[in-house]
Amino acid sequence: MSGFEGVSDEEVLAAYADTSLGRGRRESAFGELVTRYERRVYGIAFRYFGNHADAQDATQDTFVQLARKADQFRGDSKLSTWIYRVTTNACNDLGRKMARRPQLAVEDVDDHRSGTEDETPTEDLLAGRELALEIQRALLQLDDLSRQLIILCAIEGQSYAEVSDALDLPVGTIKSRVFRARARLAELLAPVIDPDDDRFPVPHRPDAGVGPDGTAAPRGPPA
Amino acid sequence: METGERLAAYLAGELDVDATHALEAELARDERLRARLDAIRATDEALAGLPPIEPPADFSVRLRDAVAAELDRQLPADGDELTARRSRRARGGTAATRTWWPQVAVAAAVLAVAGIGLSQLGQGDASGPEAALDTATDAMPEMSIQAASGPTVVAAGRSFDAENLRDLADDTRFDELVDQGLAGTEAERAADDFGAAIQGEAPADGGAMAAAEDARGTEAAMEAAPAPDIGLRTVGDVSEEDLEAVRECLPSLLEAQTAVIPVYVELVTFEGQDAIVYGLVGNDPAAETYSRVELWVVGRGDCQVVHFTQVDR
Numbered sequence: 001m002s003g004f005e006g007v008s009d010e011e012v013l014a015a016y017a018d019t020s021l022g023r024g025r026r027e028s029a030f031g032e033l034v035t036r037y038e039r040r041v042y043g044i045a046f047r048y049f050g051n052h053a054d055a056q057d058a059t060q061d062t063f064v065q066l067a068r069k070a071d072q073f074r075g076d077s078k079l080s081t082w083i084y085r086v087t088t089n090a091c092n093d094l095g096r097k098m099a100r101r102p103q104l105a106v107e108d109v110d111d112h113r114s115g116t117e118d119e120t121p122t123e124d125l126l127a128g129r130e131l132a133l134e135i136q137r138a139l140l141q142l143d144d145l146s147r148q149l150i151i152l153c154a155i156e157g158q159s160y161a162e163v164s165d166a167l168d169l170p171v172g173t174i175k176s177r178v179f180r181a182r183a184r185l186a187e188l189l190a191p192v193i194d195p196d197d198d199r200f201p202v203p204h205r206p207d208a209g210v211g212p213d214g215t216a217a218p219r220g221p222p223a
Numbered sequence: 224m225e226t227g228e229r230l231a232a233y234l235a236g237e238l239d240v241d242a243t244h245a246l247e248a249e250l251a252r253d254e255r256l257r258a259r260l261d262a263i264r265a266t267d268e269a270l271a272g273l274p275p276i277e278p279p280a281d282f283s284v285r286l287r288d289a290v291a292a293e294l295d296r297q298l299p300a301d302g303d304e305l306t307a308r309r310s311r312r313a314r315g316g317t318a319a320t321r322t323w324w325p326q327v328a329v330a331a332a333v334l335a336v337a338g339i340g341l342s343q344l345g346q347g348d349a350s351g352p353e354a355a356l357d358t359a360t361d362a363m364p365e366m367s368i369q370a371a372s373g374p375t376v377v378a379a380g381r382s383f384d385a386e387n388l389r390d391l392a393d394d395t396r397f398d399e400l401v402d403q404g405l406a407g408t409e410a411e412r413a414a415d416d417f418g419a420a421i422q423g424e425a426p427a428d429g430g431a432m433a434a435a436e437d438a439r440g441t442e443a444a445m446e447a448a449p450a451p452d453i454g455l456r457t458v459g460d461v462s463e464e465d466l467e468a469v470r471e472c473l474p475s476l477l478e479a480q481t482a483v484i485p486v487y488v489e490l491v492t493f494e495g496q497d498a499i500v501y502g503l504v505g506n507d508p509a510a511e512t513y514s515r516v517e518l519w520v521v522g523r524g525d526c527q528v529v530h531f532t533q534v535d536r
Contacts, residue, residue, distance in 0.1 A: 023298045043276040052279055060289045067293045096528055132273055154270040183227025186266040193265050
């Protein structure tokens with residue numbers, strides 16, 4: 001038990017930054033933040049780089065930066081938004097440092113597993129993994145900002161306002177870039193995602209075609 | 224707004240009423256446009272349905288190890304912030320271990336003012352403070368007083384790119400520290416002191432005066448020790464604003480698992496952008512000596528790393 005059950009993210013960070021508290025308590029507070037965010041940060045970094053080695057480095061850089069800059073959090077946005085900002089900066093910085101390094105091949109999200117689980121993957125599972133790999137390949141073909149926008153908005157489900165805060169760009173710019181990125185990604189994935197093909201477990205809605213009366217409900221990332 | 228962007232905006236419910244009606248009219252008569260809309264919708268759904276990423280099994284442990292090391296740097300020991308700051312650098316060392324600058328400073332002071340010969344130094348208990356002076360006498364012939372001069376900041380004026388940046392690694396200022404047989408703790412102290420000089424702070428432990436007190440424990444030695452000479456040297460017209468920019472970006476470059484010594488800084492134009500080059504001397508793990516020159520180019524103002532190269536000398 002960390003002693004931070006039911007405590008908000010912002011309060012946990014405040015405990016870490018509180019110099020009047022003992023070291024043990026402050027370490028516990030930061031450990032709690034790591035527990036709450038490590039998988040989310042890792043997921044973003046993996047989507048950004050497409051390989052586990054860089055994702056681990058970027059995740060580590062992110063938490064090191066959080067530890068160093070905790071006193072810079074002003075509280076005018078959610079802590080999660082700030083963490084997303086630090087994460088995207090860490091990815092960008094690492095990406096720049098690695099710019100001259102040969103690109104690693106895109107790894108399957110399950111490449112590191114031992115294979116002891118799910119010994120006989122079902123056809124759906126295989127199709128899902130194949131689709132995930134194709135999506136990852138397509139993501140890596142987008143420019144850095146477009147990729148980050150897709151990761152944060154369409155995969156992580158952040159609102160445009162939150163992403164605007166995280167990336168320090170106007171909401172209008174975020175929306176416009178997200179729409180373009182989604183359209184571009186659809187072009188890249190067109191050969192593998194056929195809305196009328198049931199090979200992939202993409203829920204296909206019978207009303208996908210929008211009729212002239214416009215009754216089909218719009219669907220997209222959260223506004 | 225291009226078509227794809229318009230379709231995605233429509234799916235997100237972000238088009239106004241007129242634009243929505245116009246697009247729906249187009250969709251009603253254009254099968255290819257409907258197919259494109261379907262493709263974007265299917266992509267959105269595929270993205271939303273992606274499974275979470277599973278990190279490698281040892282990821283969490285490795286992350287916590289890295290975080291623990293960082294917290295060791297960031298957090299003071301309970302009740303003694305100053306001790307904690309010192310301990311993070313001295314970890315693994317002993318209280319009797321002195322570091323390179325006080326050794327040179329004290330030895331130089333004693334030689335210059337008190338007139339004590341080299342052979343007279345280093346006598347006594349090898350585990351005591353004099354042992355440090357013994358080391359200092361060994362170091363003296365190798366490390367000139369110039370070695371204690373401190374970091375240099377060069378004013379703007381030159382342009383570099385990825386190709387010619389490496390020439391900077393040949394700057395003779397690096398010779399003062401590269402491959403001088405610095406031990407880990409000495410290098411850490413040098414890193415602290417050179418960093419402090421750039422930041423305009425006093426050297427840790429009060430510099431040579433405190434070092435003299437520690438090492439000799441005599442008033443004579445304290446009087447003999449000169450004022451610390453690790454100062455920031457500037458070349459050309461370096462403004463206070465320039466120094467602020469240099470200071471702002473330095474800390475993140477110094478925060479590494481092993482010490483790096485900031486020897487040389489130059490305000491430059493790098494591939495057309497206002498930038499700052501930091502020349503750091505670091506440990507070459509293969510040679511286990513401080514013989515690696517790292518050149519970091521960061522954007523002036525945003526401190527973002529633009530370019531990095533290293534030369535093992």
